[in-house]
Amino acid sequence: MMLPVVARTRAELHDALSGAGKISLVPTMGALHGGHVQLLKHALPLGDTLVASIFVNPTQFALGEDFTTYPRTMDEDLRLCAEAGVSVVFAPTLETMYPHGIDGGVTIDPGPLGTILEGKTRPTHFRGVLTVVAKLFGLLEPDFAVFGEKDYQQLTLIRLMAQGLCMDTEVVGCPTVREADGLAMSSRNRFLDYRERKQAVALSRALDAGLAHAADGAESVLAAAREVIDGATGIDLDYLVLTDPFLGDLALEETAEGLAARLLIEGRVGATRLIDNAGLTLGS
Numbered sequence: 001m002m003l004p005v006v007a008r009t010r011a012e013l014h015d016a017l018s019g020a021g022k023i024s025l026v027p028t029m030g031a032l033h034g035g036h037v038q039l040l041k042h043a044l045p046l047g048d049t050l051v052a053s054i055f056v057n058p059t060q061f062a063l064g065e066d067f068t069t070y071p072r073t074m075d076e077d078l079r080l081c082a083e084a085g086v087s088v089v090f091a092p093t094l095e096t097m098y099p100h101g102i103d104g105g106v107t108i109d110p111g112p113l114g115t116i117l118e119g120k121t122r123p124t125h126f127r128g129v130l131t132v133v134a135k136l137f138g139l140l141e142p143d144f145a146v147f148g149e150k151d152y153q154q155l156t157l158i159r160l161m162a163q164g165l166c167m168d169t170e171v172v173g174c175p176t177v178r179e180a181d182g183l184a185m186s187s188r189n190r191f192l193d194y195r196e197r198k199q200a201v202a203l204s205r206a207l208d209a210g211l212a213h214a215a216d217g218a219e220s221v222l223a224a225a226r227e228v229i230d231g232a233t234g235i236d237l238d239y240l241v242l243t244d245p246f247l248g249d250l251a252l253e254e255t256a257e258g259l260a261a262r263l264l265i266e267g268r269v270g271a272t273r274l275i276d277n278a279g280l281t282l283g284s
């Protein structure tokens, strides 16, 4: 099996991408799992050259978060990338991504949407995400960039950034991949011990319960999801909200029947923060 070319600097990237044609990019922080493989599969037919970036971006972690312990599994990542048809892996040095240091330089302000939900407990997170994604778009000039719907607020903000800042990259969302019991795949799942892993499934169960009540309207959806969490052990709930698909209306009302909506949840299981979400149509 041919391993992908690995580029670590701007010059190496330039060489690796000469004659690449249309580029499809899957940005990652490594520790690849089945969810990433699905993103790569989704991205492969979109362009002529499939590129994965692997960079644990320090600016999207706040002090005390898991930046230093975030899993780093480069050899296994390269093997998975090769199997998925990746031609080039961009695994930049810190200096390549942050030539002015991580505390200096220009950053992207996510605006009000960056301050709600995940942004409420992690106020600097989305600034870090958008800044690094903007840099990746600048360096690679991808025609397509594929992101998972699991990080729904991130996907929504990246879409808004690409449109709002007139970037030439089409941002493509890819459905969440789940374990057999429903838990959304995440690099952080490997932090869960045996008991926490069993408890964590309450998040996706809550979403399923909510979806099963879509026909009854917004209040029923939230009540059903809430009941699952109330009856579960080991989940420290941060938020459970029903909103429109653009995350614009956090107070969707019963009168919104027939509307597309998104149910989002975040909870801590032990020391691990997990998020999940699902789309639904109210009144159907």
Ligand code: PAF
Binding pocket: 027, 028, 029, 055, 057, 060, 129, 132, 133, 151, 154
């Ligand atoms: O979703 C992720 O893995 C990261 O937030 C991303 C988009 C690669 C930016 O660092």
